[in-house]
Amino acid sequence: MTLTRRHTLLAGMAAATAALLPLRAVASVDEAIAEFTGGADLGSEGITLTAPEIAENGNTVPIEVAAPGATAIMLLAAGNPNPDVGTFNFGPLAASQRASTRIRLAGTQDVIAIAKMADGSFARASQEVKVTIGGCGG
Amino acid sequence: MTRAFAPGLTTALTAVALAGFTGAAAAGPGPDEDQLVINGEIEIVTEAEAPAHMEYVDTVYSGWRFRSDETQAVQMDDFDNPAMIWVENAMEDWETVEGAAGESCASCHGDVEELRGVRAVYPKWNEEAGEVRTLEMQINDCRETRMEAEPWKYSGGDMINMTALIASVSRGMPVNVAIDGPAQSTWEQGQELYYTRFGQLELSCANCHEDNYGMMIRADHLSQGQINGFPTYRLKNTKLNSVHARFRGCIRDTRAHTFAEGSPEFVALELYVASRGNGLSVEGPSVRN
Amino acid sequence: MADGVKPRVKVPKTAAAGEAITIKTLISHKMESGQRKDGDGNTIPRSIINRFVVDFNGENVIDVTLEPAISTNPYFEFEATVPESGEFTFKWFDDDGSVYEETKAVEVG
Numbered sequence: 001m002t003l004t005r006r007h008t009l010l011a012g013m014a015a016a017t018a019a020l021l022p023l024r025a026v027a028s029v030d031e032a033i034a035e036f037t038g039g040a041d042l043g044s045e046g047i048t049l050t051a052p053e054i055a056e057n058g059n060t061v062p063i064e065v066a067a068p069g070a071t072a073i074m075l076l077a078a079g080n081p082n083p084d085v086g087t088f089n090f091g092p093l094a095a096s097q098r099a100s101t102r103i104r105l106a107g108t109q110d111v112i113a114i115a116k117m118a119d120g121s122f123a124r125a126s127q128e129v130k131v132t133i134g135g136c137g138g
Numbered sequence: 139m140t141r142a143f144a145p146g147l148t149t150a151l152t153a154v155a156l157a158g159f160t161g162a163a164a165a166g167p168g169p170d171e172d173q174l175v176i177n178g179e180i181e182i183v184t185e186a187e188a189p190a191h192m193e194y195v196d197t198v199y200s201g202w203r204f205r206s207d208e209t210q211a212v213q214m215d216d217f218d219n220p221a222m223i224w225v226e227n228a229m230e231d232w233e234t235v236e237g238a239a240g241e242s243c244a245s246c247h248g249d250v251e252e253l254r255g256v257r258a259v260y261p262k263w264n265e266e267a268g269e270v271r272t273l274e275m276q277i278n279d280c281r282e283t284r285m286e287a288e289p290w291k292y293s294g295g296d297m298i299n300m301t302a303l304i305a306s307v308s309r310g311m312p313v314n315v316a317i318d319g320p321a322q323s324t325w326e327q328g329q330e331l332y333y334t335r336f337g338q339l340e341l342s343c344a345n346c347h348e349d350n351y352g353m354m355i356r357a358d359h360l361s362q363g364q365i366n367g368f369p370t371y372r373l374k375n376t377k378l379n380s381v382h383a384r385f386r387g388c389i390r391d392t393r394a395h396t397f398a399e400g401s402p403e404f405v406a407l408e409l410y411v412a413s414r415g416n417g418l419s420v421e422g423p424s425v426r427n
Numbered sequence: 428m429a430d431g432v433k434p435r436v437k438v439p440k441t442a443a444a445g446e447a448i449t450i451k452t453l454i455s456h457k458m459e460s461g462q463r464k465d466g467d468g469n470t471i472p473r474s475i476i477n478r479f480v481v482d483f484n485g486e487n488v489i490d491v492t493l494e495p496a497i498s499t500n501p502y503f504e505f506e507a508t509v510p511e512s513g514e515f516t517f518k519w520f521d522d523d524g525s526v527y528e529e530t531k532a533v534e535v536g
Contacts, residue, residue: 091487095447095506132357
């Protein structure tokens with residue numbers, strides 16, 4: 001085929017998008033985790049993340065995190081333009097280290113929760129949430 | 139009435155578009171089997187025998203039955219349901235004196251509970267005015283005639299909040315709009331509109347909500363397009379949506395010029411669509427995707 | 428202060444001493460993410476609630492950092508221990524400097 005200017009531009013844009021976006025997002029997820037954990041190892045026990053397998057709308061996705069004995073739980077959405085979602089810090093009068101909220105997901109992606117335990121260790125849980133695109137703009 | 143059937147090609151294309159990409163969705167065909175009880179006490183009928191006037195459907199289902207468990211759950215508790223924020227705002231309007239007559243809604247109606255049952259029978263023939271009126275038209279008539287206040291915009295914030303409040307006190311009661319007598323000609327006009335194909339996509343209400351409910355339209359689980367749950371809080375735009383705003387959205391999506399909110403066409407269509415839900419419970423303000 | 432902001436909280440009126448109670452909170456707020464553009468293509472500036480703090484008789488229950496990925500009308504559900512009769516305070520901190528406050532008393536019987 002003849003390579004027109006338009007084709008070249010499109011190909012260039014596609015390559016740039018493919019190359020840059022995922023890398024940038026992944027890097028900032030790693031940065032956010034490193035900032036929270038100080039680079040400590042992540043276990044996988046003692047933390048539960050509950051999220052729908054499929055969300056009917058990415059605007060309002062119900063999420064619950066629980067990590068008995070944690071002092072804080074950080075939530076990340078790996079595929080959002082800014083992966084930070086929020087951090088729950090549990091005080092002395094928290095009856096459990098569990099909380100629910102509703103979050104925005106820009107598309108199908110992994111939701112990640114990192115718990116900071118009272119002993120200084122960290123645990124990680126993640127789940128993929130598929131975000132559907134409605135049939136109608138209605 | 140006679141149904142306008144589609145030219146073959148359009149039908150085939152529509153069927154492919156509607157049924158084609160079901161792979162990614164968890165929901166199976168048709169409504170689910172869940173039961174809706176709000177606040178652990180208001181039992182909602184979400185499935186009923188279709189009214190006698192419906193020729194092509196045996197059972198009617200609330201749109202709630204087509205939503206995911208997570209979306210359904212938000213409607214099951216008034217605290218979780220964000221629509222109730224605006225219901226509370228409407229409570230303040232209910233008590234607020236406005237207009238030259240020095241009246242509020244409460245001055246005449248007392249407690250809003252006094253209007254229990256009203257949502258269930260609207261749109262309704264108004265003898266004095268000689269027209270079928272939606273709840274919004276009746277509210278504005280109260281504002282202009284009784285309160286001597288400015289009417290609200292048909293789908294404006296104040297209006298939709300008030301319709302949510304008035305619907306909320308009728309939750310659990312069966313929708314029961316009259317379609318005979320003086321309302322009949324308006325109802326027939328609404329039926330005509332329901333089966334009329336609009337727009338470049340040549341889709342009628344029936345093409346999606348009667349012929350294909352329960353199927354996936356891309357990743358969306360098509361409901362019967364019932365309006366017993368209106369106004370509805372949509373996760374999509376995180377606000378209350380009126381029936382006419384929804385009609386407008388649907389017709390726009392067929393790539394047609396649409397009717398205006400509060401137009402005679404939409405009043406007629408609302409009466410007809412409401413009558414397709416006769417027997418389902420009033421559910422508004424509901425929660426949908 | 429952003430328009431139409433209204434906090435709601437659901438707390439049981441009574442509890443047993445030391446009992447774990449469930450608290451739900453919802454505040455009407457746009458949570459403008461800073462990612463959206465208006466009709467003219469200009470970015471709509473971020474305007475969110477960035478922190479939510481719950482205390483009981485001056486002692487902390489939960490302290491949440493919110494980012495723009497928290498949905499419109501932020502909703503939280505969590506559990507608190509009520510050691511004695513007293514008062515919960517709920518504070519939402521807006522980007523614009525506003526603080527929205529709500530209090531709820533709980534009677535320990």
